[in-house]
Amino acid sequence: MTIARDRCGLAFTLAGSDHDVLLLSALEDVRWCTGFTGSNGWLVISRESTALLTDGRYTEQARAEVPVSIDVVECRSAGAMVEALGRVASSGTIAVQEGDLTVSAWRGIAKTVGRRLAPASGELADLRRAKTDSEISIIRRAARIADDALASCVELLRPGSSERLVRDALESRMRELGADGPSYDTIVAGGPINSARPHHRPTERTFQAADSIVVDVGALVDGYHSDMTRTFFVGEPAPEMLVWYDTLLEAQSTAIDLVEPGRAVREIDAACREVLTRAGLAEYFTHGLGHGVGLLIHENPYINQSATAVLRPGDVVTIEPGLYRGGLGGMRIEDLILVTESSHENLTSSPKDPRCPR
């Protein structure tokens, strides 16, 4: 089963598929295929027609957003949407996205529509992986906005500023620079407890001398995300932290150097961990090395110890090793990397000097 978008709009092909109908329920896939940006919609692709099922909040909007070849069907309840699916997909097996559909929705469709449901082919999970030039250009812009916002807020990283103050300044600056908003909940985490929590939520805690501060910030532009992390030290950190930082930087750089088409992601993760292992720090790196970024902030390909993906041109991934020890502190360095035809390009340009401006 293949789905392709042509330059004018989209073309769906069910050729090579055993299934008669494909139900796309994952909103990011629906958006990618049609341009529809609402929060509720199912795209139903059959050999004869393509229909977008949505509710009354989005009917007008959907008609303006999607190509005219797609029928927009207004459904006034979740039950009505399942019934409409039965009408639109009038015969044969329906392939569904089992990684998106809840068990309840699956049961509801099977019962109401009364037809065989089958898992959509695995390729669909990589539908949005290879970014087009226009997607790359949007992601590049999103990455640039985060870089510029961080550059203009870095002077706030001083004793007395709170995590929330910096978070608010970053998000507000990204908006001024043209972002639709933050790409995810911006992380600003300072000091021995908070910076040791990889996904800390900013608090009123103010920075103090010797704090490490982790700033994880990205911009949302036209539905596409960017993702970047930098770590800073307020004044002089514990000597141990400086050693950690240099090691982490080497680990990240080693990983980035390996990003190229044909590379198994697990090798990249392993090479990064190897640097940390040699320094006796691997136990403090408690999460995966990275993930794809696009219409979702976390998407394929994931980069970790058990991932099996192989990189391809057009993949946009994060490389973000971190080290965390509660009571001492934490750090993370993250860049957004585009896999090019022969190598890679780093879309993040913020400097990696961890010293705060004085």
Next chain:
Amino acid sequence: MTIARDRCGLAFTLAGSDHDVLLLSALEDVRWCTGFTGSNGWLVISRESTALLTDGRYTEQARAEVPVSIDVVECRSAGAMVEALGRVASSGTIAVQEGDLTVSAWRGIAKTVGRRLAPASGELADLRRAKTDSEISIIRRAARIADDALASCVELLRPGSSERLVRDALESRMRELGADGPSYDTIVAGGPINSARPHHRPTERTFQAADSIVVDVGALVDGYHSDMTRTFFVGEPAPEMLVWYDTLLEAQSTAIDLVEPGRAVREIDAACREVLTRAGLAEYFTHGLGHGVGLLIHENPYINQSATAVLRPGDVVTIEPGLYRGGLGGMRIEDLILVTESSHENLTSSPKDPRCPR
């Protein structure tokens, strides 16, 4: 099967259940039960013990957030989490939340853990419905912040201001007033096309004379949401729009008057639609009347034509009729209503005069 939180923390009871283990996978339920605020966590409740499974990004944080009686188990991949579930829930049937779990996750658990999965009892869907005094106090604060932010931004609703400008000002003001952020993507929709789209995303379009402007804004405080909509006219709108507005206000007021314990939500929806039907406007009200609000912005009980819920004390719901006609414009009026022991209390206090300040 019952789950209750006591004042000190939580108490889980599987009494009355046919199942040996309950897997809570819906993050909002996990948060409600334990205080855990991370973005990945499963709560596994068995007759012997309770465990929170999460990944390395959240281990430290989870140990600080959840009661000491809950074991925090760090899992370094999605696969490891399923394996940990098998160890923690060592025997018997596992009840799961079929409305939350994807088909893939369900299949993965069934295959790896090798035990019978059953749907958790339906009561679980109402676990978080009856808000406690402390939850109500947080939601009240969130509603107040949105009211105050709107009051301080209403002067921006004038010709020349853009939708985005107003959106940015509202969100920034809510932060200043103590919100963690917006409760959802703030809607500012002006003019004959945009205001006729119930869930429009703010653009650079600037307001013009005779525009109707729909502002749908809420604050997020400690994980709890508020939700409110007001409609404004720039200068003199089409006479038809004034008639629409008066009718809509009457419809909303009729609905709010019916909010009380024991009331079937469908009656409220019907009474509201009846006012619009008498005025010949029902066809322009294209969505449900309201929904519950709490740790999720949309949760039980939903209020629409096919809903079967009956209101209870502690429910917090929106009442938000709207009228939309592309080319003419749209409007919505939404309040957040608490169901009290004998009646209701309106948590929204923004005025409903649609004229913009001059």
